[in-house]
Amino acid sequence: MSGSAAAPAKRIGLIMAILLVAGNLIGSGIYLLPATLAAIGSISLFGWIIAALGALVLGGVFSLIMIVRPSEDGLADMISAAMGPYWGFQSCLLYWLGCWLANIAIALAVTGYLTVFFPILDQPGWSAAATAGVIWLLTGIAILGPQAIGRMHALTMAVGLVPLLAAGTLGWIWFDPDLFATSWVVSGESSASAVYGSLLSVFWAFVGVECAAMVARTVEHPERNVPLATMGGIGLAAIVYMLASTAIFGLVPAADLAASSAPFALAVENILGPAAAGLVALCAILKASGTCGGWIFVTGETTLWSAAAGYLPRWLAVSDARGVPVRALLAMGVGMTIAIFVTAAPSIGEQFETLINAVVVFTVLIYIYAAYALIRFTAASSLAIRMTAWIVAVLGSAFSALLIISSGAMLITVTAVLALATVPAWWFVKRSGVSLRAEPSRS
Numbered sequence: 001m002s003g004s005a006a007a008p009a010k011r012i013g014l015i016m017a018i019l020l021v022a023g024n025l026i027g028s029g030i031y032l033l034p035a036t037l038a039a040i041g042s043i044s045l046f047g048w049i050i051a052a053l054g055a056l057v058l059g060g061v062f063s064l065i066m067i068v069r070p071s072e073d074g075l076a077d078m079i080s081a082a083m084g085p086y087w088g089f090q091s092c093l094l095y096w097l098g099c100w101l102a103n104i105a106i107a108l109a110v111t112g113y114l115t116v117f118f119p120i121l122d123q124p125g126w127s128a129a130a131t132a133g134v135i136w137l138l139t140g141i142a143i144l145g146p147q148a149i150g151r152m153h154a155l156t157m158a159v160g161l162v163p164l165l166a167a168g169t170l171g172w173i174w175f176d177p178d179l180f181a182t183s184w185v186v187s188g189e190s191s192a193s194a195v196y197g198s199l200l201s202v203f204w205a206f207v208g209v210e211c212a213a214m215v216a217r218t219v220e221h222p223e224r225n226v227p228l229a230t231m232g233g234i235g236l237a238a239i240v241y242m243l244a245s246t247a248i249f250g251l252v253p254a255a256d257l258a259a260s261s262a263p264f265a266l267a268v269e270n271i272l273g274p275a276a277a278g279l280v281a282l283c284a285i286l287k288a289s290g291t292c293g294g295w296i297f298v299t300g301e302t303t304l305w306s307a308a309a310g311y312l313p314r315w316l317a318v319s320d321a322r323g324v325p326v327r328a329l330l331a332m333g334v335g336m337t338i339a340i341f342v343t344a345a346p347s348i349g350e351q352f353e354t355l356i357n358a359v360v361v362f363t364v365l366i367y368i369y370a371a372y373a374l375i376r377f378t379a380a381s382s383l384a385i386r387m388t389a390w391i392v393a394v395l396g397s398a399f400s401a402l403l404i405i406s407s408g409a410m411l412i413t414v415t416a417v418l419a420l421a422t423v424p425a426w427w428f429v430k431r432s433g434v435s436l437r438a439e440p441s442r443s
Contacts, residue, residue, distance in 0.1 A: 014225045014232075021233020026240055030205050031109045031163065031264060031284050034248050035349040036356075038257035040198045041186040042249035045242065047198030052238035054399035055206035059230040060392045061371050062210050067223050068385065069377045075210055075366060082373030089429065090422040091366045092311050097418070098362040099299040102207070104336055104343070105355040106292040107134040109284065112261035112348045116281035122261050127351075128344045132337045138293040139333040142300060145324050149297045152290050160287025163264040163280045164244045171247035174271045180246075183254035200406050204356040205241055207363050209234065210370070261348045296332070303328035310429050361407045361415050364400035371397045 037044040065078065075095060080088025111130045115122045121130045141148050185194050209230075219225050244264075248257065251267040260266045262281055269277030304325035307317035316328045345351035371393035378389040404412065 013220050014228055017219050017225055017229030018232035018236060021229050022236040022240075025206065025208060025233065025237040026161070026164070030241055030244070031288060032105075032112050032261075032349060032352045033201065033205060034245060034257050034263035034267075035112075035260050036201045036353045037198055037245065038183070038249075038254040038263070039187060040189075040194050041254060042180050042183040042246070043185050043191055043194050044198040044202065045246050046195045047202040048238065048242045048245060050195070051199055051202040051206060052234065052242075054203065054396075054403075055209050055234050055238070056231055057392060057395045057399060058367055059209050059234050060227065061367070061374050061396045063227040063230045064385075064389055064392060065370065065374050065377060066226060068381055068389075070222070075370065079366070079369045079373055082376040083369060086422075086426050087369060089311055089426050090419060091369055092306055092309075093422055093425070094362045094418065095366055096299070096302055096306060096312075098359045099295065099302060100332065100336055100339065101355045101362075102359045103135070103292055103295050103299060103332075104131065104340055105204075105352055105359065106288055106295065107131045107138070107336075107340075108348055108352045108355070109288040110134045110292065112352070113265060113281040113284040113288070115261040115348070116265050116278060122348065124344055124346060127261075127348050128340050131340050134289070134292065135296070135336050135340070136333055138289065138296050139329050141293055142297040142329055143324060143326055145322055146297060149293050152293050156286040156290030159283040160290070162283040163268070164240055166276075166280060167247050167251070167264055167267050168240060168243035170271065171244070171251055171267060175247055175250035177250065179253065180250040183249050186254045196406055200357050200360055200403055201353060203360050203364070203403055206234070206237075207360060210367070258349065259347075296329070300325045300329040300332060303332060357407055357411060358414070361404055361411055362418075364403045365415065365419070367400045368397045371400070 037047075040047075069078075076088045076092035079091045108127075108131055111121055111127050111134060114130060115127075118130075120126050141152060185191060187194050187197070189197065219229065248263060248267045251270055252260075252263070256266065257263050262277075262284070264284060265277040265281040268280045303312060303316055304319060305317075306312045307314055307328070316325075316331060318327050319325045343351055343354055345354060374389050374393045378386050381389070404415070407415075
């Protein structure tokens with residue numbers, strides 16, 4: 001739906017808005033990050049600080065957009081309105097592909113913590129098969145409908161904080177400063193290079209910052225509270241992330257973290273024993289499963305509407321009598337299964353790093369477009385708003401560009417090829433004559 005929507009009769013206040021933002025950001029993405037960052041060292045703490053500042057700036061971009069142009073448009077619709085339909089089309093496809101890869105990364109987190117109970121899953125072939133099994137199990141639940149996914153998400157939401165809170169609070173009681181110092185830089189790089197190299201992976205935990213400002217119409221005094229809630233929510237999530245991720249380097253040697261498929265369970269095992277580690281692993285499995293199931297359903301809905309708009313094959317724009325996009329979900333299941341085996345790596349941590357880095361690059365490219373959209377949307381605003389928009393947009397674009405550059409030649413090339421491939425794809429879409437405001441159909 002485009003255009004402004006009527007505000008709900010009862011809006012939420014600033015504190016609830018902050019908690020909403022923080023709750024959306026603190027997902028399952030962090031569960032495997034310590035293993036990825038252990039190859040760099042505990043100096044990655046500075047990566048967290050820089051990434052948090054970048055997330056705050058990008059949160060400012062979306063906050064300002066929702067203040068000057070409140071609507072229920074999605075990210076691709078927003079970019080289309082500012083830059084033209086082709087750019088909306090490209091953004092839609094890149095975001096859609098990023099959602100696919102993100103789902104696989106979250107499913108890998110499930111598999112990683114399953115290794116606590118089934119160590120054989122740490123082997124490449126078994127881990128790929130298990131991750132595919134997770135994807136299909138959650139796809140099956142998504143096919144049951146939004147109520148099934150909603151119940152699962154609600155049941156697993158609270159338990160997901162247990163691993164982070166255990167490491168971020170109890171972990172500091174047993175924190176070893178000497179161990180933390182020993183792990184400072186283990187990659188053999190200079191300090192600056194190590195921090196720079198951590199940024200892309202660290203920002204995975206903040207992907208989705210655009211969701212923070214999309215509920216502006218439900219917040220009291222949005223012109224004041226949306227920016228405050230965005231900054232407060234991102235800041236709160238960053239504190240939780242940094243406490244947990246920093247503490248873990250003072251509990252487990254970096255080499256052991258890097259080799260682990262369940263780093264938080266390993267840290268808790270070191271201080272409280274195997275039984276507590278099993279509990280932490282179970283909490284991580286449940287939360288990651290709930291998150292993955294929710295995002296599989298959301299990606300299925302995105303596929304449905306993208307196909308209805310003509311961006312994807314029209315046979316995907318069909319839902320069943322209940323309105324569930326079964327075709328889209330099954331097609332996604334097949335596609336994600338293939339991607340799991342194509343991206344397979346010697347360890348779960350390495351495969352996870354490959355996937356999250358690709359997701360971040362695809363997403364921050366779209367964030368650059370959003371920064372430009374902010375400038376377009378504020379062109380007729382007051383001088384103060386225009387200047388603020390320019391500052392935030394330039395800083396947000398610069399940070400996003402920094403992340404893309406840090407990804408390396410291979411990922412930049414892949415992203416460029418995918419972006420260029422949307423040119424002939426857009427030509428085909430235009431020639432098909434499909435209405436870009438079509439509605440999904442029922443089978």
